[in-house]
Amino acid sequence: QVQLVESGGGLVQPGGSLRLSCVASGIIFSISRMGWYRQAPGKQREAVSCISGYHGTIYFPDSVKGRFIFSKDNANNTAWLQMNDLRPEDTGVYYCAATSGYVCYDLPRMYDIWGQGTQVTVSS
Numbered sequence: 001q002v003q004l005v006e007s008g009g010g011l012v013q014p015g016g017s018l019r020l021s022c023v024a025s026g027i028i029f030s031i032s033r034m035g036w037y038r039q040a041p042g043k044q045r046e047a048v049s050c051i052s053g054y055h056g057t058i059y060f061p062d063s064v065k066g067r068f069i070f071s072k073d074n075a076n077n078t079a080w081l082q083m084n085d086l087r088p089e090d091t092g093v094y095y096c097a098a099t100s101g102y103v104c105y106d107l108p109r110m111y112d113i114w115g116q117g118t119q120v121t122v123s124s
Contacts (some may be wrong), residue, residue, distance in 0.1 A: 002026040002113050004096045008061060012086055014034030020081040022096030028077050033101040034113060036070060036081045038120070040092040048094070049081065051102035060106050063089070086122045093117040 008020040024031060036048040047060040049070040059065045069082040074107060097111035 002028065002031060002098060004098060004113060004115035006094065006096045006115040006118040009120045011123065013122045013124050014087055014122055015123070016086050017082070018086065018120060020083065020094055020120070022027045022079040022081075022098075022115060024077040024079075024098060030100050031098045031113075033099050033104065033111075034072060034079055035097045035104070036079075036110060037094070037095045037097060038090075038092040039117075040089075043092075045095070045108050046092075047106035047108070049078075050106070052061045053102045053103045053105040058104050063087075064099060083120070086120075091120060091122050096119050 003025050005023050006020060008018060011019055033052040035050040037045050038048050039045040049059045049063060051057050051070055051072055057070050067085045072079040095117045096115040098113045099111045
């Protein structure tokens with residue numbers, strides 16, 4: 001059983017930065033694909049980024065490319081999402097997700113382990 005715990009969310013002004021963390025515990029060797037998702041109020045959960053053996057690191061919305069960086073430290077079972085130049089439209093609950101698998105997908109149903117989420121609010 002793997003558990004994921006996110007942290008690092010908060011309130012930030014437009015143009016600011018945040019770094020989200022995702023710490024995994026449990027049977028870590030089963031994880032081969034990780035992703036970050038976000039969900040704005042009244043909207044569906046949206047894929048932000050994914051790391052897998054086949055794709056490496058990819059970013060799904062064009063709006064985050066060049067601003068967000070997804071990195072992972074396998075030795076410490078931790079992943080991060082560095083978010084720079086934040087915009088109001090980045091506001092939402094951000095979730096870390098993990099599963100076995102070699103290929104990235106943007107579909108939430110392709111992940112079976114989820115963290116509780118951390119709120120990110122970008123506002124002046």
